[in-house]
Amino acid sequence: MANVLVFIDNPGQALKKSSLELLTIARSLGETAVAVNGELHDGVAAALGEHGAVAVYRPSAQDLDDYLVAPKAAYLAEAVNASGATTVLVENSPEGKEIAARLGVRLGAGVITDVVAVDADGTAHKSVLAGSYNTSAKATTPHTVLTVKANSVTPEPAASPSTPETVTVDVPAGATASAARITAREPKAASGRPDLTDARIVVAGGRGLDGDFGPVEELADALGAAVGASRAATDAGWISHDAQVGQTGKTVSPQLYISAGISGAIQQKAGMQTAKVIVAVNKDAESPVFEIADFGIVGDLFQVLPQATEEIKKRKG
Amino acid sequence: MKIIVLVKHVPDAQFDRHLSGEGHTTDRDESILSELDEYALEAALQLTEARGGSKAGNKVIALSMGPAGAVNAIKKSLQIGASEGVHLTDGALAGSDAAATSLALAAAIRHIGADSPVDLVLTGMASTDGETSLVPAQLAERLGLPQVTFASSLDVDGGRITARRDADTHSETVEAPLPAVVSVTDQINEPRYPNFKGIIAAKRKSITTLSLADVGVDPSQVGHAGSWTTVTSAEERPPRTAGTIITDEGDAGIKLVDFLAAQKLL
DSSP, X not given: OXXXXXXXXXXXXXXXXXXXXXXXXXXXXXXXXXXXXSOOOHHHHHHHHHTTXXXXXXXXXXXXXXXXXXXXXXXXXXXXXXXXXXXXXXXXXXXXXXXXXXXXXXXXXXXXXXXOEEOTTSOEEEEETTXXXXXXXXXXXXSEEEEEOTTSSOOOOOSSOOOOEEEEEOOOTTTTTTSOEEEEEEEOOOOSSOOTTTOSEEEEEOGGGTTOOHHHHHHHHHHTOEEEEOHHHHHTTSSOGGGBBSTTSBOOOOSEEEEESOOOOHHHHHHHTTOSEEEEEESOTTOGGGGTOSEEEESOHHHHHHHHHHHHHHHHO | OEEEEEOOEEEOXXXXXXXXXXXXXXXXXXXXEOHHHHHHHHHHHHHHHTTTGGGGTOEEEEEEESSGGGHHHHHHHHXXXXXXXXXXXXXXXXXXXXXXXXXXXXXXXHHHTTTSOOXXXXXXXXXXXSOOOOHHHHHHHHHTOOEEXXXXXXXXXXXXXXXXXXXXXXXXXXXXXXXXXXXXXXXXOOOOOOOHHHHHHHTTSOEEEEOHHHHTOOGGGSHHHHOSEEEEEEEEOOOOOOOEEEEOSSOHHHHHHHHHHHTTOO
C-alpha cells in the first residue's frame, strides 16, 4: 500500500520538472504511487521507476481529456482508494486545483492549494494575501489533497529505483454524464521561451513600453528568461493575456524578476513580490516598485535595457 | 432565465490586509465587493438583458455568504443591476474553508431553486482574498452540475452553454447543458459601474436573509468545526525593503549587469 499518490496528467514524452518535484516531495512523505492520465511512454514509465514509484495507475477510459475536470477527479478518487494513499499531490495549475477541489469533495478530504513545502506530518506551507503572510495549514480529515507550486524543491531521483507495477483503474460509470465537453481545441504558437510560472528569471514590461515589447524580449532572450507583463500592457493588447503577472494573472516566484516600465501598484505586486531578487527600471522615481526593488534604476528603459542586453551578450561571449 | 451570481465581500487589496484570531482568519473591516465577481455579475446582466431583462421574468440573484458586512457586497450588486439579493449568514459559518463554504452555498442554491429552477450559477475566477479557486469546482461536484470554469466568453442558446477557455498552450471551446456552474475570467467583459438610477432603484430591491436552519445545514458541518482544513500558524512576512536606487547617467545598463553578476544571476 502506498502512502502518497501523485497525479500526473498527460506526461507526454518526458516528465516535466514540476512532476519530478511532486515525486521528490512525495518520497519524503512515504511510499509513492503515481496516477497517470493519457499515454504512458516507455521513457516516462522508466523515469517513474527512477523516482521511486511503486505503482502506476492508469484509467480504464481514454477519453478523459474530452471533458472538463470532473471525470479526472472521479478517476483519481478511484486511484486513491486502489492505492491506499492518504496524501494526494497535484500540480498547482488552474486545472490541477479544480481536480483537487472535486477530489476533496469525493474523498471528504481537506484541500490546500499553492503549497510550497510539506512537513513529514502533512503540514503544508504556503503564502497568502499576495505574499504578505506565510501560513501553515493541515487537513483534519483522513485524506489530504495538496496542490504544489512549481520550483518548490530540487527534483532528485530515488536512492534505489523501483519497478512499478501498472494497474488499470475503472473510471466510474457516469463520470462523464454531467461533465462539460470540450468540443474544439486550438493550439497556440509556442514562444520557445521558458514557461512563465516555472521560469528562473522573468523580465516583465508595463505601460512604460508604450506598445513596444522589443527591449523586454531581447533582454529576456539574453538571460534565457520568460517574458511577463503588467495588466496595463495586456489590457492594451501589446502582449498576450497569458503573460500577465499579478492578482488576476500569474503569480511568479523566480530567482530574478526584472520589472521595466511598470509602476508596481498592488495588482502587479501581488504577482511578483515573493521573487528572490527584484530589479526595477522606471523613469518615474516615485514609482511604488522602487519600494520593493533590490536594485532600482531611474532612467529610460529604451536606453537601459538594450545596453544591459549588449553587456550580457558580451560577457557571455 | 434565473441566474445566481455568487458575490463575496473581501478586504480591499489596495490596503494592507491582515489575518487575526485563533483561526487566523481574514480581517473584513473595510471590505468591498470582490473585483473579480463584478465580471460574473456583468455576464449575468448581459445574458438576462439579451432576453428582455426583468420585464420578461429574468432574474439575477446576488448570493453572498458571510457576516453582517457581507450585505454590502449584495447591496453593491443590486446597485449595479442584480434584481434581488440573498444573504446566507450564521455565526456558525465563521472560519469555513472551501469545503464548508461550498457545502453551505450548495444548500442555499438548492433552497433558492426550490420554487423555480436555477439555470446558471455564475462566479468570478477566484476571490481576491483566499484566491484558491476551489469553490466553483466544489459547488459543481456537490450539486452534480456541469462545471464550466475560467470562461473568457459565454453563450447560452437552447438550454446549452458554450464557452471559450484560454490556457497557456491552447484555447478550447466547451459545451454543457443547463443548469451549470460557470466561472468567468476578467477577460470576458468590461463590468459596468452603478449609475444614479441604479443606486436609487437598489433601495427598493429585496434582500432575503437565510440562516443555516433555513437551508437545512447542521452547524457542525461548517465553520471552524466543520472545515476539513485548519490553519495552524500565520506569520506576517517582513515587508520588502528598498535596495540600491540609482539614476541613469548613461551606464545604468552596465551597472545592472554588474549587479546581476554580483548576485550570481547571470
